[in-house]
Amino acid sequence: MILNPIVLDIETSGIDKVRCGIWQIGAVDLNTMEEFFDECKLDDEDIVSIAGNKTLYEIVGKTEEELRDKNKQSQKELLEKFFRWLEERKMKNLLCQNPQFDVGFLEIKAREYELKIPFHFRSFDLHNISQIKYHDLYGKFMIRKNEDYSGMDLTNILKFCGLEDNRTTHNALEDAKLTAECFSRLIYGKNLFPEYSKFEIPKELRK
Numbered sequence: 755m756i757l758n759p760i761v762l763d764i765e766t767s768g769i770d771k772v773r774c775g776i777w778q779i780g781a782v783d784l785n786t787m788e789e790f791f792d793e794c795k796l797d798d799e800d801i802v803s804i805a806g807n808k809t810l811y812e813i814v815g816k817t818e819e820e821l822r823d824k825n826k827q828s829q830k831e832l833l834e835k836f837f838r839w840l841e842e843r844k845m846k847n848l849l850c851q852n853p854q855f856d857v858g859f860l861e862i863k864a865r866e867y868e869l870k871i872p873f874h875f876r877s878f879d880l881h882n883i884s885q886i887k888y889h890d891l892y893g894k895f896m897i898r899k900n901e902d903y904s905g906m907d908l909t910n911i912l913k914f915c916g917l918e919d920n921r922t923t924h925n926a927l928e929d930a931k932l933t934a935e936c937f938s939r940l941i942y943g944k945n946l947f948p949e950y951s952k953f954e955i956p957k958e959l960r961k
Contacts, residue, residue: 758784759849759878763929764856768803771862775800779836780926782934790839791927794832796821815923830867837872846874851908851933853877880933884911887940891958915939916956
């Protein structure tokens, strides 16, 4: 039986793993196709930081009041719910685009709330998988033009996989499904979700 990782994406109030908070978690079990999606309020001490040339509110389409809505569950409650879901999975490895961010956030918050971490410390990285596949095909890595670091960001991964993302705001489950679709195309050469079937798989990736 082939076991696949659990695809994970989180939405946070910024990139500082200590001072910012998690407010949304999306995940897909690639073995059963079961999905997890839920959100919570930020902790009072969590900061909201600027991301690039856009405010967080523009990126996620939420207001400050919505991110701190007192009627929503706490971050601890959200993590407890997600961790219970993870414990039921057959494979405990996570797959992310740059897992040091998503997994790192979960680990820091789990320690803060004294929660047992139910996933394995090894993670699959969509960035690395994409670069290896690119190198297999073209004999080189994708390096950002006139720079000295990888150019395989999510935009270029989607393009490499024949996909487009025309959304104006981010959503953790939608991002997790895009990551899963890319993984399926890179590893198995197959379309995974019906909503992405309109995007043709590049002939280089087909099997």
